[in-house]
Amino acid sequence: MTIRNCWHKAGILPAMDPSESMLAPPTIPIMSLLCTPSPDQDPIAAIEDELRSALDNLEKTGVLQHKNRMGIEDLLNLPEESSIMEATTDEEICRTVLATHKAQEGGPISSGDNDVVEDAPVEPCPTHCELLQAVSTINRYVDYVDYLVARKLEGVLASFTHQLQLERSQTLMTTHILDYFHIT
Numbered sequence: 001m002t003i004r005n006c007w008h009k010a011g012i013l014p015a016m017d018p019s020e021s022m023l024a025p026p027t028i029p030i031m032s033l034l035c036t037p038s039p040d041q042d043p044i045a046a047i048e049d050e051l052r053s054a055l056d057n058l059e060k061t062g063v064l065q066h067k068n069r070m071g072i073e074d075l076l077n078l079p080e081e082s083s084i085m086e087a088t089t090d091e092e093i094c095r096t097v098l099a100t101h102k103a104q105e106g107g108p109i110s111s112g113d114n115d116v117v118e119d120a121p122v123e124p125c126p127t128h129c130e131l132l133q134a135v136s137t138i139n140r141y142v143d144y145v146d147y148l149v150a151r152k153l154e155g156v157l158a159s160f161t162h163q164l165q166l167e168r169s170q171t172l173m174t175t176h177i178l179d180y181f182h183i184t
Contacts, residue, residue: 012063048072128168135161 051072058064126134135157142150142157 051075128164131164132161135164 055064055069059066059069139154139157142154
């Protein structure tokens with residue numbers, strides 16, 4: 001529901017009557033799952049027709065804008081992926097998959113040979129305050145060093161500090177004077 005409201009506010013979804021949102025979720029008729037295309041029609045062509053029909057319906061309801069609609073070929077084979085696929089051979093893909101599989105099997109999380117305990121507690125993320133203290137410590141050291149890298153680090157740390165303070169200010173909550181008193 002939250003995502004739907006956000007999408008509606010962003011203008012991605014058309015305006016809906018509040019009573020419509022309480023309706024039962026959409027269903028798929030069982031017969032549509034059981035029915036197969038006629039034997040004289042190519043199954044791929046039948047699926048492409050269904051996809052075109054679904055895209056048409058999305059366009060009619062306003063969920064999909066015509067200018068954003070892609071052809072089936074573009075949906076299945078994005079140009080960015082096509083250039084990668086043309087430059088990659090089947091053997092390279094196979095070697096990569098096997099190497100990844102082998103690395104995952106022998107990795108520290110899945111193998112029992114290492115000292116890593118899978119159920120060990122995850123170290124909590126440092127707080128904004130801890131991060132700002134660490135940045136302050138690094139900045140004090142950098143003040144005494146006269147290297148080009150130190151000057152660049154100062155700039156990066158200043159940007160990082162600004163981002164941390166911005167995030168921190170966004171999480172602040174409005175309080176009232178009565179919040180500090182416990183009335184019994």
